[in-house]
Amino acid sequence: MKALRLSLFSLLAVVVGLTLSSCNNQDQMKETKAPDAPRAIIHTNYGDMTVEFWPDVAPRTVDNFLKLSREKFYNGTAFHRIIKGFMIQGGCPNSKVGARGVPGTGGPGYMVKAEFNNRAHVRGVLSMARSSDPDSAGSQFFVCHGDASFLNNKYTAFGKLVAGEEVLNKIATIPCVGMEGSTPTERVEITSVEIVGESSK
Numbered sequence: 001m002k003a004l005r006l007s008l009f010s011l012l013a014v015v016v017g018l019t020l021s022s023c024n025n026q027d028q029m030k031e032t033k034a035p036d037a038p039r040a041i042i043h044t045n046y047g048d049m050t051v052e053f054w055p056d057v058a059p060r061t062v063d064n065f066l067k068l069s070r071e072k073f074y075n076g077t078a079f080h081r082i083i084k085g086f087m088i089q090g091g092c093p094n095s096k097v098g099a100r101g102v103p104g105t106g107g108p109g110y111m112v113k114a115e116f117n118n119r120a121h122v123r124g125v126l127s128m129a130r131s132s133d134p135d136s137a138g139s140q141f142f143v144c145h146g147d148a149s150f151l152n153n154k155y156t157a158f159g160k161l162v163a164g165e166e167v168l169n170k171i172a173t174i175p176c177v178g179m180e181g182s183t184p185t186e187r188v189e190i191t192s193v194e195i196v197g198e199s200s201k
Contacts, residue, residue, distance in 0.1 A: 038062060039162070040069055041194040044079070045187070046171050049143070049164030051126060057117035058158035061128055061137070064112050065158065068139055069193035073108060079188040080104055081142075083181075084172050089129055089142040090190055107138030115156045121148040124161035124168065145172040 038053040053062040068074060068091075076096045080103035081089035093108075094101030114134040121127060125144045128137035137156060145168060161168060174184045 037197075038066065038195075039197045040066070041196060042074075042164075043191045043194060044167065044171070045189045045191060047164060047167035049167050050162050051159045052162045053126075053159040054117075054119060054157070057119055058115040058156050060112055061115050061156050061158040064139075065141070066195060068108060069195055072192070073139060074190050074193045077190050078103070079171055079184070079190070081180075081182045082172060082174055082176050082184050082188075083145075084176075085146040086148060087142040087144050087146075088168065088171050088188075089140060090188075091129070091140040093139070104140070107140065110138060111135055112137045115158070116153045117157060118153070119157040121151040121155065121157055123147060124165060125157050126159040126161075127151065128156040128158065130155065143168055145169075 038055060040051050040053070042049045042051060053065070055062045073093070074091060077091055077093060078095040079088045079090040080092060080095040089104070092103050092106045093099060094106035095103040099106070111133075112128070112135070114128075114130070114137065116134075119125065121144050123144055123146055126141055127144070129140035129142050130137040134154075143161065171188050174186050174188065176182050176184050
């Protein structure tokens with residue numbers, strides 16, 4: 001019986017050891033994977049939101065966002081459309097102070113082909129705004145403030161917030177007016193987009 005008990009204890013020790021080893025490996029994978037992913041900090045007059053991008057599922061979209069950010073395209077634009085519990089939308093050049101066009105109708109002068117993928121539209125996810133044409137995205141993007149599963153596989157999700165959720169909440173709860181009730185009563189300006197980490201190379 002002693003031998004059997006020792007054998008069972010030995011087996012248990014091996015199982016626990018393997019489990020701990022597996023957990024440690026998973027933690028290391030998480031730790032080493034995150035810094036390698038492209039990131040950017042969206043600086044606004046309400047605070048900062050840090051974004052981690054998904055080039056594995058939306059490479060063209062991520063490259064486009066980073067390109068526009070490097071060119072300072074987003075500097076001075078605003079989150080012109082806000083629907084609490086749904087999303088905040090920005091990135092339109094017509095939202096800049098002094099711009100003549102209607103906010104929400106502008107772009108960079110070209111369109112990016114859709115890259116629909118299996119990433120869910122949940123709170124904190126970034127996705128590209130577009131018209132009824134699936135391939136009409138350009139510069140406008142939105143950050144989900146709530147789950148929006150009805151957008152899954154219909155809009156290009158390309159990243160998620162890894163910091164600044166409290167800023168997202170502050171922006172999403174600004175009082176809004178207009179026919180849709182989505183025009184903020186206060187200006188939420190994107191002062192700049194700072195590329196950090198590997199994506200800045």
